[in-house]
Structures are given as C-alpha cells and as structure tokens.
Amino acid sequence: MNDRVSPRVTGDAQYAAWQRRETPPVEQVRPGLWSIPLPNPDSGIRYVLCYLVEHDDGVLVVDPGWNDERSWVALVGGLQRAGRTAAEVSGIVVTHAHPDHLGGARRLRAESGAPVLMHQADQALLPVDAGDPSAILDRTGPWLARQGCPPQLVTEFGTDTAELATYFHLSRPDGFLEDGDRLPLAGRDWIAIxxxxxxxxxxxxxxxxxxxxxxxxxxxxxxxxxxxxxPASGPHPLASYLRSLSRAGALDVDEVLPAHEWRFAGLAERSEAVAEHHAQREEEVLALLADGPAPAARLTEQLTWSRPWSDIRPSMRRMAVAETVAHLQLLRDNGQLTVEQRDAVDIWQRADLAAAPDELATTAGGDELAGA
Structure with missing residues (x-):
C-alpha cells in the first residue's frame, strides 16, 4: 500500500527515472560503493537496486537480482561500469530469500566462486527439493482455504507454475550472517542487522x-x-517487523539505500510513518469486525488497497490475504481479537463483541464462506 508521507529524496536520478517510468542509471553512491538497477520482470516494482561494495580484497555484491538473462546482463554491465568483473566478486550477501534478490546468486556464484551469505532463518523459504513444488503446495493451499479463500484462488495457486518456478532456482546459502556480524569487507566496517x-x-x-x-x-x-x-513466515511476523522497524529506525545514519525505488534521508521519520500505517490498518480491521465475525479473505476484500480489489491479480490477492492475517494475529496477540475454526475456516471476531456460540454458527455458515 502506498504511503502519504514521503521522506526527502537523495537519489535524484533514481527518483527522476521512476517518475518517467524508466530504469535509473548505474551510480557511484560513495567512493567504492555502487548502485546497479537490475530489471524486475513482470512487476510494478520495476527493478532491484543491487549494490557493489569495493574493498581491499575484491568486491561484495548485495542482492544480485532475478534468475533472468536481462538481470545478469545488467549486473555484468554494472560491474564493468565500476571497473570490475564477476571474477573479482569475493562475496554475495542477500538481504532476504525472495526471488528478486536471491535469484541471480546461483549464476554469480558459478562465475565467481564467491560464497552466498544470508540469515539462517530464511532457509525456511527455500524448497528442499529444487524440482518438486509439493512442499509449498502442501502447506500453502490448505492454509489459503483455512483463511476462507474461494476455491478458485486456492486452485490457481496450485496451477500457477510461473510463480512457483521462481522459487526453484534459488541458491542455497554457503554461510550465514547473524545479527551483529561483520561483513567480509577488508578495510570497511559494515555489520548485519x-x-x-x-x-x-x-x-x-x-x-x-x-x-x-x-x-x-x-x-x-x-x-x-x-x-x-x-506458513513459512515464522511466528508473529508483524510484531517482529514493528520491533525491527523501531530498532533500525533509531540508527544514526545520513542516508538510506533501499533495494527498490530511490535513496532517501530521514530514517526515523520514515520508520514512524510506516508504523503509523500499520496502526491505521489495525483500526480499519477492528472497524470492519464491528459488523460481526469474518474470515481473513472476506476482510481482505473490504480493506483499502492501492487499487480496486477487482484489479488485483490472483498472486497479489494471495499476498494481500497473508498481510491481513498478519494484522489479525497481532490484534489477537494484543487481546483485541479471538479466532475460532468453523467448517475448517478461521473466523475472527473482536474480543469486546464476542458472539454467542449459536450466533457465531449462523454468521459463519459454510456455504457463505465458500464464496468469501
């Protein structure tokens, strides 16, 4: 969802390119630090900002983009712009195990011999068998049904081979970075948070x-x-995010270098704005549940998104449902909601407006939920 509060732009060329719906240039952000936009195919977020960090023993690559030929060509071009080659890459750090960040690591590792490093907790997002999507299907399809998703959306997940395929070319890590670890950068002091x-x-x-x-x-x-x-998001994802937001937002830095869009200043203010967005979303959920108990899928359709629900494609609808569930779990953990399973569907209700058992059974009828 778009936010109304925007921080001060420092990546002027990136911002201007975004406004023109173009790809920004490769830039030297600081001495020995380069920003390389890599194409993000079939996405509204048009590119991933990969970073090259030069050091005494080579160059570290952060987030090498998709497993895609266009992304690889852009990465090689960015290395050349910095006066480097893939053979000089000494390490590959991935901020998180999503295909647009980790996908290109396999080829870069093969070309350079550099190890791939990430946090150990993201291994849960990687398939055990690179050729078998059954594990993802087995845990996600039933989970979507339990949220009250219509059968068509659940079925589409199992047949959306293009979406699933992006997860089966992801490189498994060679090592891990934990909180507070120094990055392998000879002569530079960078740490993982x-x-x-x-x-x-x-x-x-x-x-x-x-x-x-x-x-x-x-x-x-x-x-x-x-x-x-x-299912693979870990316990209490939104509570974890809000704690992370507060912690990172307290760091004293001059500039923020994100993986998408453009560089900016005002870390604390931006962190506060995003936290406020989540607080407003929680209020919106509570207001909807004032009308009575409902499954997550029905609530998701009624929430405010950046575009009309009818314009959101199925893969993004599934993401939207999962975001709604994260808010529901946080409100439950705070004692504001309760949840009960009826006809194999999770039904959420406000703790201060808990329905009587006979009323809940009427409200949460299986036929009605099937079309939620």
Missing amino acids: HTPGHTPGHLCLHARDERLLLTGDHLLPRITPAVSAF
Missing part, C-alpha cells in the same frame, strides 16, 4: 563509519513492505 518481518531472516546492512544503511525491503521510500503470515 537482523530485521525480521518482511521475511524471518531479513537483514539490513549498517555501514557505521559511512553513516549509511542498506535496508533491502525492510524500509522503502514510497510503499509499505509486505509483512505476510504465510
């Missing part, structure tokens, strides 16, 4: 002496990163 929420193992990278923070998808200048409660 564990910021779970968008994924269980999401990392921000803090260049303390350079007063910079690479935020991956944890914090973006224009949109609110998705925080979803899918």
Whole structure:
C-alpha cells in the first residue's frame, strides 16, 4: 500500500527515472560503493537496486537480482561500469530469500566462486527439493482455504507454475550472517542487522563509519513492505517487523539505500510513518469486525488497497490475504481479537463483541464462506 508521507529524496536520478517510468542509471553512491538497477520482470516494482561494495580484497555484491538473462546482463554491465568483473566478486550477501534478490546468486556464484551469505532463518523459504513444488503446495493451499479463500484462488495457486518456478532456482546459502556480524569487507566496517518481518531472516546492512544503511525491503521510500503470515513466515511476523522497524529506525545514519525505488534521508521519520500505517490498518480491521465475525479473505476484500480489489491479480490477492492475517494475529496477540475454526475456516471476531456460540454458527455458515 502506498504511503502519504514521503521522506526527502537523495537519489535524484533514481527518483527522476521512476517518475518517467524508466530504469535509473548505474551510480557511484560513495567512493567504492555502487548502485546497479537490475530489471524486475513482470512487476510494478520495476527493478532491484543491487549494490557493489569495493574493498581491499575484491568486491561484495548485495542482492544480485532475478534468475533472468536481462538481470545478469545488467549486473555484468554494472560491474564493468565500476571497473570490475564477476571474477573479482569475493562475496554475495542477500538481504532476504525472495526471488528478486536471491535469484541471480546461483549464476554469480558459478562465475565467481564467491560464497552466498544470508540469515539462517530464511532457509525456511527455500524448497528442499529444487524440482518438486509439493512442499509449498502442501502447506500453502490448505492454509489459503483455512483463511476462507474461494476455491478458485486456492486452485490457481496450485496451477500457477510461473510463480512457483521462481522459487526453484534459488541458491542455497554457503554461510550465514547473524545479527551483529561483520561483513567480509577488508578495510570497511559494515555489520548485519537482523530485521525480521518482511521475511524471518531479513537483514539490513549498517555501514557505521559511512553513516549509511542498506535496508533491502525492510524500509522503502514510497510503499509499505509486505509483512505476510504465510506458513513459512515464522511466528508473529508483524510484531517482529514493528520491533525491527523501531530498532533500525533509531540508527544514526545520513542516508538510506533501499533495494527498490530511490535513496532517501530521514530514517526515523520514515520508520514512524510506516508504523503509523500499520496502526491505521489495525483500526480499519477492528472497524470492519464491528459488523460481526469474518474470515481473513472476506476482510481482505473490504480493506483499502492501492487499487480496486477487482484489479488485483490472483498472486497479489494471495499476498494481500497473508498481510491481513498478519494484522489479525497481532490484534489477537494484543487481546483485541479471538479466532475460532468453523467448517475448517478461521473466523475472527473482536474480543469486546464476542458472539454467542449459536450466533457465531449462523454468521459463519459454510456455504457463505465458500464464496468469501
């Protein structure tokens, strides 16, 4: 969802390109630090900002983009612009295990021999068998049905081979970065900050002496990163995200380098704006549930999104449901909601308006839920 509060733009060329719906240029952000936009195919977020960090023993690549030929060509071109080659890459750090960040790591590792590093918690997002989607189908299809999703949306997930395929070319890591670990950068002092929420193992990278923070998808200048409660998202994803937001927002930096859109200043203010967005979303959920108990899928259709629900494609509808469930879980953990399963569907209700058992059974009839 888009936010109304925008921080101060520092990546002027990136911002101008975004306004023109173009790809921004490769830029030297600081001495020995380069920003390389890599195409993000079939996405409204048109590119991933990959970063090259030069150091005494080579160059570290952060978020090498999709497993896609266009992305690879752009990465090689960015290395050349920095006067480097893939053979000089000494390490590959991935802020989180989503295909638009981790997908290109396999080819870059093969070309360079560099290890792929990420946080251990994101291994839960990677398939055990690179050729078998059954594990993802087995856990996600029934989960969607339990949220009251219509059968068509659940069935589409199992047949959406293009979406599933993006997860079966992801490189498994060679090593892990934990909270507070120094990055393998000879002569530079960068540390990993564990910021779970968008994924269980999401990392921000803090260049303390350079007063910079690479935020991956944890914090973006224009949109609110998705925080979803899918089966592999870990416990309490939104509570984890809000704690991470507060912690990262307190860092003293001059500039934020996100993985999408453009560089900006005002870390604390942007963090506060995103936290306020989530507070407003919680109020919206509570207001909807004042009309009576409902499953997550029905609530999702009634919430405010950046475009009409009828214009949102199925893959994004599934993400929207998972975001709604994350808010529902947080409100439950805070004692404001309760949940009961009726006809194999989770029904949420306000704790202060809990329905009597006979009323709940009437409200949550199985026929009505099947079309939610």
